Amino acid sequence: MLSYRHAFHAGNPADVLKHLVWIQILDYYTNKDKPFMVVDTHAGAGMYLVESDMARKTGEWSTGIGKLWSQPDDVLPEAVARYLEVIKAANASPALKHYPGSPWISGYCTRFADPLRFFERHSTDAPLLAQTMKFVQKRTQITVADGLAGLKALMPPQARRAAVLIDPSYEDKTDYGKVIAGLKDALQRFATGTYALWYPQLARRESVELPDRLVKLGVANWLHVTLSTQPPATDGLGMTGSGLFIINPPWTLPQTLEDCLPWLADTLGIDGHGAFTLDWQIQ
Numbered sequence: 499m500l501s502y503r504h505a506f507h508a509g510n511p512a513d514v515l516k517h518l519v520w521i522q523i524l525d526y527y528t529n530k531d532k533p534f535m536v537v538d539t540h541a542g543a544g545m546y547l548v549e550s551d552m553a554r555k556t557g558e559w560s561t562g563i564g565k566l567w568s569q570p571d572d573v574l575p576e577a578v579a580r581y582l583e584v585i586k587a588a589n590a591s592p593a594l595k596h597y598p599g600s601p602w603i604s605g606y607c608t609r610f611a612d613p614l615r616f617f618e619r620h621s622t623d624a625p626l627l628a629q630t631m632k633f634v635q636k637r638t639q640i641t642v643a644d645g646l647a648g649l650k651a652l653m654p655p656q657a658r659r660a661a662v663l664i665d666p667s668y669e670d671k672t673d674y675g676k677v678i679a680g681l682k683d684a685l686q687r688f689a690t691g692t693y694a695l696w697y698p699q700l701a702r703r704e705s706v707e708l709p710d711r712l713v714k715l716g717v718a719n720w721l722h723v724t725l726s727t728q729p730p731a732t733d734g735l736g737m738t739g740s741g742l743f744i745i746n747p748p749w750t751l752p753q754t755l756e757d758c759l760p761w762l763a764d765t766l767g768i769d770g771h772g773a774f775t776l777d778w779q780i781q
């Protein structure tokens with residue numbers, strides 16, 4: 499039984515980091531006049547209402563997108579401005595009502611020839627995703643099945659170009675091992691794809707050790723970025739921030755992130771607790 503629902507968390511600081519980076523990856527891929535496949539192994543519902551009962555219950559969006567929405571244009575670093583442009587495109591009104599998930603962002607930022615492949619196992623979110631993706635229905639396939647097994651079946655892509663987002667909920671600590679195994683397998687089948695893996699910063703061994711285990715995969719090109727916005731809770735539990743480990747990142751990404759992370763950490767940090775790390779190896 500899956501209990502995680504992204505509607506509780508949509509638009510939080512972790513989504514800001516993930517979606518800002520994902521947009522940079524998609525923009526880099528669409529710069530070249532050649533189709534590429536988008537794979538989202540853990541897609542979610544694709545669109546969320548900030549006024550839903552679930553979003554209201556946690557109020558997480560107000561600590562993420564809520565802090566960026568009304569910032570004046572002239573203070574925004576370029577990548578944040580681009581991120582906000584996409585989120586604003588999902589909202590017809592000047593007020594923030596909808597927060598788009600990664601599938602909607604992928605549909606919006608790609609072209610008619612770019613196939614979209616989504617996996618979502620939750621029986622409530624999968625039909626919602628189908629509804630959300632109607633605007634790009636012809637090039638979208640939604641599969642209600644395990645996303646890492648689905649990724650295996652899709653690699654290598656016919657187009658020989660692919661951007662893959664792996665964004666599990668880590669409800670189960672075995673998810674950490676599963677993403678490593680899934681990435682290893684995908685890299686054997688298709689070594690040149692861009693793979694972006696999201697993970698939560700938690701005081702649990704599996705989360706702390708994940709980045710090192712990813713570096714040890716031995717790929718030539720990677721980037722690791724984290725953004726934390728709050729101190730650990732007094733019981734030491736809870737998420738303090740999140741990270742993304744990207745295999746074969748755009749070569750432009752380190753500079754783009756260097757230009758916006760200090761501002762993001764400053765703006766999203768709660769009571770001065772914003773911090774980031776950025777490491778990469780690009781050969």
Ligand SMILES: C[S@@+](CC[C@H](N)C(=O)[O-])C[C@H]1O[C@@H](n2cnc3c(N)ncnc32)[C@H](O)[C@@H]1O
Nearest residue numbers: 504540541542599600618619620644645665667
């Ligand atoms: C963090 S959310 C995804 C958020 C989405 N990628 C975004 O950025 O908008 C993770 C999703 O994975 C789904 N899920 C959990 N286990 C899965 C699996 N084995 N295969 C595919 N989806 C799964 C959950 O139901 C949940 O909707």
